Amino acid sequence: MRPGFARRTGAVVAALTVAAALAACGGGKQPGQAAGGGASAWALTGESGDVLGAQFDAWNEAHPDEEFATEYFANDAYKEKIRTAVGAGNAPTLIYSWAGGTLEDYVANGDVVDLGDSTARLEEQLIPSVADNGKVDGTTYAVPTTHSQPVVLYYNQEVLDAAGIEVPTTYDELLDAVGALQDEDVIPIALAGQSVWPELMWIQYLTDRIGGPEVFQAVLDGEEGAWSDPAIIEATTKIQELVDAGAFGDTFGSVNADQNGDTALVQTGKAGFLLQGSWVYPDFVAGAPELVESGGLGYTSFPLVDDGAGDPANIVGNPSNFWSVSGDASEEAQATAKEFISSEVLNEAAVDDLLAIGTVPPITGIEDKIAEQDDAEYLSFVYGLVSDAPHFQLSWDQALPPAQAQSLLDNLSQLFLGQLDPQQFSDAMDATL
Amino acid sequence: MTVAAPSASSARTRRARPPATGPGTGRAQGPSFWMATPALALFGLFAVVPLVGVLVLSFMTWDGLGDPVWAGADNWGRTLTDPVTLNAMRLTAIVTVVSWLFQAPVSLLLGVFMAGRQRYRAVLSVLYFLPLLFSAAAVAIAYRALLDPNFGLGAALGIPLLAQDWIGNPDLALWVVLFVIGWCFVPFHSLLYQGGVRQIPVSLYEAALLDGAGRVQQFFHITLPQLKYTIITSSTLMIVGSLTYFDLIFVLTGGGPGNATRILPLDMYLTGFRSYDMGGASVIAVILVVVGLGVSLALNRLSGANRMESQMEGV
Numbered sequence: 151m152r153p154g155f156a157r158r159t160g161a162v163v164a165a166l167t168v169a170a171a172l173a174a175c176g177g178g179k180q181p182g183q184a185a186g187g188g189a190s191a192w193a194l195t196g197e198s199g200d201v202l203g204a205q206f207d208a209w210n211e212a213h214p215d216e217e218f219a220t221e222y223f224a225n226d227a228y229k230e231k232i233r234t235a236v237g238a239g240n241a242p243t244l245i246y247s248w249a250g251g252t253l254e255d256y257v258a259n260g261d262v263v264d265l266g267d268s269t270a271r272l273e274e275q276l277i278p279s280v281a282d283n284g285k286v287d288g289t290t291y292a293v294p295t296t297h298s299q300p301v302v303l304y305y306n307q308e309v310l311d312a313a314g315i316e317v318p319t320t321y322d323e324l325l326d327a328v329g330a331l332q333d334e335d336v337i338p339i340a341l342a343g344q345s346v347w348p349e350l351m352w353i354q355y356l357t358d359r360i361g362g363p364e365v366f367q368a369v370l371d372g373e374e375g376a377w378s379d380p381a382i383i384e385a386t387t388k389i390q391e392l393v394d395a396g397a398f399g400d401t402f403g404s405v406n407a408d409q410n411g412d413t414a415l416v417q418t419g420k421a422g423f424l425l426q427g428s429w430v431y432p433d434f435v436a437g438a439p440e441l442v443e444s445g446g447l448g449y450t451s452f453p454l455v456d457d458g459a460g461d462p463a464n465i466v467g468n469p470s471n472f473w474s475v476s477g478d479a480s481e482e483a484q485a486t487a488k489e490f491i492s493s494e495v496l497n498e499a500a501v502d503d504l505l506a507i508g509t510v511p512p513i514t515g516i517e518d519k520i521a522e523q524d525d526a527e528y529l530s531f532v533y534g535l536v537s538d539a540p541h542f543q544l545s546w547d548q549a550l551p552p553a554q555a556q557s558l559l560d561n562l563s564q565l566f567l568g569q570l571d572p573q574q575f576s577d578a579m580d581a582t583l
Numbered sequence: 584m585t586v587a588a589p590s591a592s593s594a595r596t597r598r599a600r601p602p603a604t605g606p607g608t609g610r611a612q613g614p615s616f617w618m619a620t621p622a623l624a625l626f627g628l629f630a631v632v633p634l635v636g637v638l639v640l641s642f643m644t645w646d647g648l649g650d651p652v653w654a655g656a657d658n659w660g661r662t663l664t665d666p667v668t669l670n671a672m673r674l675t676a677i678v679t680v681v682s683w684l685f686q687a688p689v690s691l692l693l694g695v696f697m698a699g700r701q702r703y704r705a706v707l708s709v710l711y712f713l714p715l716l717f718s719a720a721a722v723a724i725a726y727r728a729l730l731d732p733n734f735g736l737g738a739a740l741g742i743p744l745l746a747q748d749w750i751g752n753p754d755l756a757l758w759v760v761l762f763v764i765g766w767c768f769v770p771f772h773s774l775l776y777q778g779g780v781r782q783i784p785v786s787l788y789e790a791a792l793l794d795g796a797g798r799v800q801q802f803f804h805i806t807l808p809q810l811k812y813t814i815i816t817s818s819t820l821m822i823v824g825s826l827t828y829f830d831l832i833f834v835l836t837g838g839g840p841g842n843a844t845r846i847l848p849l850d851m852y853l854t855g856f857r858s859y860d861m862g863g864a865s866v867i868a869v870i871l872v873v874v875g876l877g878v879s880l881a882l883n884r885l886s887g888a889n890r891m892e893s894q895m896e897g898v
Contacts, residue, residue, distance in 0.1 A: 230856050237647040259649040337733075344751060344839060401732040403751020403840040415733060552646070556858040560667065564841040567753055 189486040190219040191244035198296045201503040216486040243479040243487045249283040250548040257286045262474040268488035279542040280469040280512035294470035297509035298536045301351045301467040304424045305448045321455045328397040331422045337399035340421035342407030346563045354466040355452040356385035362460040363541045377579035386572035466543040557582045641865035658862040671850035679825040694776020715770040723834035753843035772817045779813035815886040
């Protein structure tokens with residue numbers, strides 16, 4: 151063996167390691183893109199992700215030359231990853247989003263393209279209040295691809311019966327119900343305070359019922375002092391009224407929605423009400439099938455507030471999830487993605503699949519299909535809410551730019567903990583405008 | 584290459600090495616500087632380059648999309664007056680000090696115990712060691728489930744005292760976090776102390792015994808002084824570790840309730856990857872690097888660990 155062999159081998163190994171590290175860092179294949187510059191898509195895991203997955207599988211089988219490379223992520227991980235990927239020019243061809251402030255950021259930076267006439271079929275079928283969320287300044291940059299997710303008030307009928315109360319239709323009745331449930335030693339309303347975002351649903355609905363959608367629109371428009379609107383002050387005052395009345399129990403800060411801690415409370419009869427998105431219904435079916443089958447699980451729209459200016463038919467939540475097409479993708483990948491949007495997204499098969507998993511797609515005229523489903527009653531309730539809503543407010547944390555959304559969650563959680571009073575909350579939020 | 588090759592070549596190296604002739608020839612004795620190249624290259628690529636990047640970014644505004652824009656000292660002024668960040672600094676100081684106050688004595692005593700010859704010692708040592716094997720995320724998820732007031736340990740055993748709002752009450756959450764961090768890290772530091780105690784020559788204890796020293800006196804007059812450098816090492820790891828502590832708190836409380844457990848590293852992450860204020864997050868990152876380096880250098884200086892001399896004189 152030649153002298154110095156070991157040293158030279160070491161140097162070669164080192165050089166290779168560095169080269170490999172460099173390649174992993176920047177060079178080589180971009181993570182969001184399939185080999186050969188084809189189209190790619192990222193979406194979320196879970197049941198609606200499975201529906202999308204089936205769609206891509208069918209597409210790939212029918213179009214062997216234009217296959218999609220797909221990847222699926224958990225919710226929070228995806229939200230963080232996608233923005234970094236888009237910012238770095240490594241986005242997948244089809245970008246999955248909640249529209250709102252993030253979509254506006256993408257449009258402003260030219261990260262997504264005008265979908266043009268690829269949305270012609272969908273434009274005719276979509277529920278307009280949902281489709282509007284994909285438009286920025288009148289141009290469509292995103293189309294709905296999954297179900298609509300309005301927030302509804304769930305309740306455990308058995309718990310309500312034991313306390314001898316009716317389903318509340320006004321805020322005052324809700325407050326009375328809280329008192330009655332407390333006497334029964336159950337948590338009146340389950341709230342996942344640890345996750346914070348479920349707290350948003352309360353301020354969103356109360357603000358809308360009291361002042362109508364214009365109040366939050368002023369916040370979105372960045373009008374000075376928009377958070378100090380009397381409707382928001384009244385909403386936050388009512389929130390603290392509920393907290394002080396013990397409506398959410400005294401341990402809501404330990405309840406986590408990502409682990410279904412809030413639905414579990416209602417399922418086990420430890421809590422009476424739950425204000426949550428329509429997406430928790432499958433969890434009720436899986437976690438408490440007997441309760442659901444016996445009609446023990448009730449659902450209703452958010453109570454109205456006396457003398458409130460908002461239409462009681464307005465809803466809040468996530469109108470849908472959306473596909474956008476990346477501006478960084480190659481021409482042919484963009485063409486593939488648009489073709490996919492025009493022929494596959496929310497087509498008949500996809501609508502059937504979504505209904506089958508207990509969710510409602512934002513498509514008009516599917517009442518008959520819904521009537522055939524196992525969960526027809528629940529599905530038509532949700533479908534009715536979405537179709538009849540004059541205004542479908544996107545969750546505030548998605549509608550606002552990220553920095554403001556994060557401050558909102560911070561301050562809101564302190565409002566619920568009683569660390570801020572309504573005026574301090576409004577002042578702190580006004581400072582972010 | 585055959586299996587025998589490396590040993591043959593290292594045998595040759597050993598024969599070829601010139602005999603040491605005392606101080607002054609140190610440089611010639613050591614391996615070639617080039618041997619350090621891979622480590623230096625990786626360190627430069629993954630530590631120095633990003634560090635410089637973060638420093639530059641702390642003077643820019645960037646939301647993760649689009650192009651970064653120069654912002655001068657704006658980020659610094661804004662971040663250093665932000666009540667959330669100031670609160671995070673206060674919490675980080677508390678976490679650092681209380682972690683040390685809690686972990687250091689416990690691990691010292693456990694380490695001394697584990698180094699002994701008592702009955703069941705080995706079994707107990709294995710049990711103490713277990714938390715070190717669990718990933719921080721798993722520990723956090725497990726504790727979150729155990730401490731759940733509605734479905735956790737308290738509810739399962741029917742003990743109301745255990746069914747507190749442990750991680751939902753702003754006054755309790757930080758202490759719970761400190762306890763869980765301690766639970767995770769005490770085994771590691773006990774292991775350091777166990778090793779340290781085992782190195783103390785038995786003859787010292789025998790001499791003390793002849794002089795009539797009791798167990799407590801032996802501990803304070805022999806064990807503790809002999810462990811001086813172990814204490815310094817372990818404390819440095821604890822203190823610098825607390826400054827950068829992230830994963831367990833992120834999963835356990837996410838910084839909540841409110842901002843009750845939002846320590847600096849978490850504040851940095853949330854500012855960067857939830858608010859997408861990369862400039863502000865970079866400011867916090869730079870502060871963390873400076874404070875972390877400063878503290879470990881200061882500890883080294885103050886404790887005299889840089890002139891660590893043998894404690895075995897006369898043994």
